[in-house]
């Protein structure tokens with residue numbers, strides 16, 4: 001009798017060991033270098049020297065534990081994210097302004113270049129203290145919001161504000177709308193995406209977004225590489241953003257409008273089939 005129960009116990013043990021062994025075998029088959037199926041059974045990260053994945057984890061942790069959310073809505077942010085997904089490669093992403101959203105944009109473009117330009121020195125310090133991994137520069141603008149109307153009605157009389165002569169921006173002292181004092185990296189790269197959600201444009205002494213909009217149009221038109229420049233402009237419910245977008249980014253290039261965000265695709269003049277009047281007019 002005791003022998004029979006010992007035998008049963010032994011068979012049960014064998015069955016349990018067999019099930020565990022089979023399970024481990026199946027898991028090892030499912031697991032690939034990119035698919036850490038059971039983190040408790042494997043090293044946590046297959047890319048131990050890849051800081052990108054850790055930065056993304058830190059970004060998730062940041063937003064998961066913060067009660068402050070970006071100013072753009074879910075559907076507005078999705079417009080840009082969809083473009084990044086469709087390009088499906090590391091991109092050059094230039095962003096006017098540091099904000100609550102900066103860590104998010106940075107992590108949306110892993111292995112790409114995401115560069116932020118911020119006008120407010122104390123806000124720059126504050127953001128960079130908490131997120132030193134961001135590639136950001138403090139910049140100065142030559143304009144004020146109160147000049148927006150005058151600049152719009154006079155820019156045509158300055159030859160260096162014409163589409164033909166506005167580039168290169170770096171040496172364009174004459175046209176006040178040309179951003180000529182940005183870090184070298186801005187001029188040395190071709191930007192696939194440009195987000196204009198700054199500088200501040202809600203009081204008379206603020207820089208306003210006139211020069212950012214003008215300069216984004218010039219960068220897009222002068223792109224040498226293939227493809228268009230995606231320009232995203234926020235706060236288009238405001239007069240200056242709307243009027244400057246229509247003047248320099250052009251209705252014909254507007255591909256999407258969601259909430260207070262407009263998305264333009266700026267073709268480069270190199271790939272343009274039209275000649276002549278392209279040099280006189282932005283739109």
Ligand SMILES: C[S@@+](CC[C@H](N)C(=O)[O-])C[C@H]1O[C@@H](n2cnc3c(N)ncnc32)[C@H](O)[C@@H]1O
Pocket residue numbers: 069070071072096097098099100101118119120123197198199200
């Ligand atoms: C409209 S905000 C950009 C906001 C950003 N898109 C976001 O979601 O946080 C434009 C500018 O306002 C300023 N700014 C934004 N948030 C701020 C804050 N919490 N305190 C002080 N200045 C701020 C910065 O100069 C920034 O470049």
